[in-house]
Amino acid sequence: MKYVDEFRDGDLAKNIARKIALAANTNRTYRLMEFCGGHTHAISRYGIADLLPANVRMIHGPGCPVCVLPIGRVDQAIRLAREQGVILCTYADTMRVPASNNLTLMRAKADGADVRMIYSTQDALKIARDNPEREVVFFAIGFETTTPPTAVAIKQAAAEGLKNFSILCNHVLTPAAMHAILNVEGGVKLDGFVGPAHVSTVIGSQPYEVFASDYHKPVVIAGFEPLDVMQSILMLVRQINDGRAAVENEFTRAVTREGNRKAQSLVGEILELRETFEWRGLGTVPNSALRLRPGYAAFDAEPRFGVEYVAVPDHKACECGAILRGEKRPQECKIFGTVCTPQNPVGSCMVSSEGACAAHYTYGRFREEVQ
C-alpha cells in the first residue's frame, strides 16, 4: 500500500536498528517514554522492542484516551443512557471500559440502554436530526486530536438550532499530563519523550518546548508508523548522548511548530479550560481538561441532565494508575493476564488496543512466558 509500506520497511528498520545500537552507550540506560497509545500500539504490533538494544527501554505513557478516563466519567455516561433515556453516542473503544457495578456501556446497551457506536461527531449530529423527539448525547472523550471535531459539531448544532443535542465533555490536554508525570514525587525517571503524532498536528511542536527548557527533557515528535518510532528513538539517543534537550520533529510531513491554527481557534471559541479534572492514574490535574464556554452551556449534558461527577476509586489490585504514570510495566501488575484480560478487563489499560496492558497482552506476552 502506497504511503504506508514505505514506513514499515524491514530493511530500513534494520538499518535504523543498527544505528541505534551503534549510538547507544553501553554504560548507561535510556529510559524513553512514548506518550501516545498510538506509539505503544505500533511498538507492540511491529515488535519494535526486538530491534532495540537492551539498554534502550520504552516506557508506556498515558496517551490512551480511554485509559485515562476515570470510572466516574463512564458512570455518568451510563447514568445518562439508563436513567435519562437519552441516545448515548460514543466512539467504539469506550464501549468496553469497566465502570461501577460491573457495568460497561456495552452491557448497558445489552440491558436495553440506547447506546450507539459512532465513527465521527457528524454521525451523532445526524442521529440527533433524525430523532427530534429524543435527547442525543455525545460522549466526547480524547486528547487534542478528537477535540476539534467536537467543537465543529457544537458549532453546527448551534447554527442549526439543534435543541436535542448535547455533549458529555471529557476532552483532556496532553502537555498538562506530561507536566503531571514529570512532577509526580518519586515518579518515573525519564530521559526523554517520543512526542505525540496526531495531537501535534493540531497543537504543533511549540507546546513541548517547556519540557526541553525547564525540565531538560528532549522531545522528538514522531509519526505512528514503526519507522517513525525507530527514527525518533535514534534522534532521542543522539540528543541524550550530546547532553542536549530540544524539541525535534521527526513527523515533519504532518507537524509544524504552530500546528493547525484553524482548529486551535475553533476549539478556543467553543471550549475553555477546566480548573481541575480527575485523570485515572494521575489524579486531579489542574488546567488539564476542557469544558464548554458559557455561551454554549446549553449543549453541556452535565448541567442539562443534572448528572454530577462522582469520583470512584479503582479496583484495589489494579495497577493502571502506576502503569499510566510509567512507574510499572503491565506484567508487574498482579492481576495482569489472570483476572484482567482483554476479554474481561478490570482496568482501563486492558481495554483499548492502545492501552499498555492490552498491547502487551495481545502482542508481547510471549516474551516473559517463554523465559
Add this chain to the structure above:
Amino acid sequence: MSTKRTAYVRPLDLKQGRIEMSHGAGGRAMAQLIGDLFAAAFDNPFLAQGNDGALLPPTSGRLVLTCDAHVVSPLFFAGGDIGCLSVHGTVNDLAMMGAQPLYLAASFILEEGFPLADLKRIVESMAHAAREAGVPIVTGDTKVVERGKGDGVFITTTGVGVVREGITLSGDLARPGDKVLLSGTLGDHGMAILSQREGLSFDAPIVSDTAALHGLVAAMLDCGADLHVLRDPTRGGLATTLNEIAQQSHVGISLMEAAIPVNPVVAAACEFLGLDPLYIANEGKLVAICAGQDAERLLAVMRAHPQGGRAAIIGAVIEDALGFVQMTTRLGGRRIVDWLTGEQLPRIC
C-alpha cells in the same frame, strides 16, 4: 353448459409482493411459495418427491454432517448475497473435513413484509451456487416471523458429505515441522460487508471472496500430499483459526507477515478503520497444514487451481507448550497473533 371450473390461483407477485404471515401458516399460500419459488429454483428429483424429508440412495464411506446459520447484513453485497453465501459456507465446512459434498438442506426464517423480489433473487442465487457446486438442495423448511422479529431473512443450511478411505483431517493433527499454507488474500469478505454497511467507498470496490472450495480441496487431496488440517478462516479470520488449531494440537505456530497476501484495497480499508486483516472474515479461503516436505508440491497444486492462484506458504508449526501463534513482522520484530477479543472495534485516534 358445464358447471366445471378450473380453480384460479393468483400467481405470486414476485415484483411487488411481500412475505405475509400466511406464507408460513401451512396452507395454500405456503404451498404456493414453496412450489413457485423454492421448488422451481432448486429443482431436483429428491425435492420433487414432495415429502417431509428427502429419501437418499445408500452411500459407502464415512459421512460428515454439518450445519451453518447465515445472518449477514446487508443481504446483498459486492461479490454475493446471503443466498450463495449459505451454500458456500456449508459446502466449505464439508470440504474442510476432506468430504465430497453430496446434499444440502436449507431452512429459511422470513420476516413478515420482506419483499418477494428480494427473496427470489436470494433463492435463485442459492440455486445457482448449488448447481455450480454440483450439490443439490434436497429438502428444506420455511417459517415466517412477525415484522420486527427477524432481520429480513435468515438461512440455515445443513450439508452431508462422504469422506473416502485414507483421508483423515482434523484440527488436532498439526505437528511441529508442518507448514502452514493459505489459499489466497485475507479479509475480502469481511471488508466488503463492512465497507458497504458503513457506506465507505474506496477507489476500487472491495468484493467478497465467497466461493465453494471443494474443487480446490479435491485437487489438494488428489496430489497425495500428507495433509493434516484444513480450515476455512471465516468469522474471526486467520488469527482465530490458527489459534484454534494451535490449541487443539498443543503446538505453536510461527507466521511470516511478509508472506501473507492481502489485497491492497483491503489493506487500505483496514488501515483506515484501524482493523487488522488477520482478524477479518473470509468466505472463499482455506488454511492447510501439511507435512513440511510436501509443502512446495501442495503449493504448486493450489496455485494451479482457480481458487488458489495467490496461495502462499505463510508459516510453520513449532513446538510451544503455551500454544502461541507468533508472527515475525514485516519490520523484523516479533508479536503474538492472539485470539480475537469480543469484536474488532475501530480505535479512536
